[in-house]
Amino acid sequence: MPIPMDAALAAHLAQDETTPIRLFSIGGMPRLTLTDCEKDVFWDGKVWRSVGISYSNVEIKLGLEVDTYKLTLDNHDSAMTAWTRTADPKGETTTAWKGATNGVLDEAGRVLLAGNPVLLFEGRNTSVQIDTMAQIVVKSLLDMNDQLAAKARQQVTCRFRFKGRNCGYVGTETSCNLTQARCMELGNQSRFGGYVNLSSRFQSQ
Known part of the structure; x- marks a missing residue:
């Protein structure tokens, strides 16, 4: 093509x-x-x-x-x-x-x-x-978008486009590296689109 x-x-x-x-x-x-x-x-x-x-x-x-x-x-x-x-x-x-x-x-x-x-x-x-x-x-x-469900649950970076509908961030910052740490810096952690690592969650229980 x-x-x-x-x-x-x-x-x-x-x-x-x-x-x-x-x-x-x-x-x-x-x-x-x-x-x-x-x-x-x-x-x-x-x-x-x-x-x-x-x-x-x-x-x-x-x-x-x-x-x-x-x-x-x-x-x-x-x-x-x-x-x-x-x-x-x-x-x-x-x-x-x-x-x-x-x-x-x-x-x-x-x-x-x-x-x-x-x-x-x-x-x-x-x-x-x-x-x-x-x-x-x-x-x-x-x-990156073609992920199996089990693999997606281990994804630690956000899958949402910065300032897109799912991200929901409306502040003045102009960039994001899609990490949970950056999401927390922006005060937008409730909309973080990554997945908590299941193994670390089990270890903490």
Whole structure:
């Protein structure tokens, strides 16, 4: 099944020369906007910082073929270590796009895209491992919703969309990492959409 793309990107890809670019919006507080391009990219009103990064391949046929997506980033300057300590990225949404450029730069020397990139993958961060490299594992939203009942009872992160109808939070905060601790910080624990771990409940009785 072909991935839908806008006319500008389709026209660019029909040319003889093109340079593919991937963009990654990695969930956390603050959110990281990164690219595998050799220069910083300017798109969607944001600067996407050039970093050393590797990633999973995504293959789409009749439906979603990939349930997890792995990102590996350089951490030689320990910048990712510092970010994970403050950003609390687990449970936040990460998105990957693929686009293209013909090398046009803006006035600040940042790469501009030809049309809009296509969405490759979107999911929630389920694990973060930090060493000389930082690896982030992202679980697809579709796969996270496709849970058996017994497994769902062990789910410790909230399954509701932040500020959605089931969440019910109406305060001024703009982000949530879907943990029970964050829900309590927001005074919204009565609407927490995760499940208490049954084994710990039995041990406390």
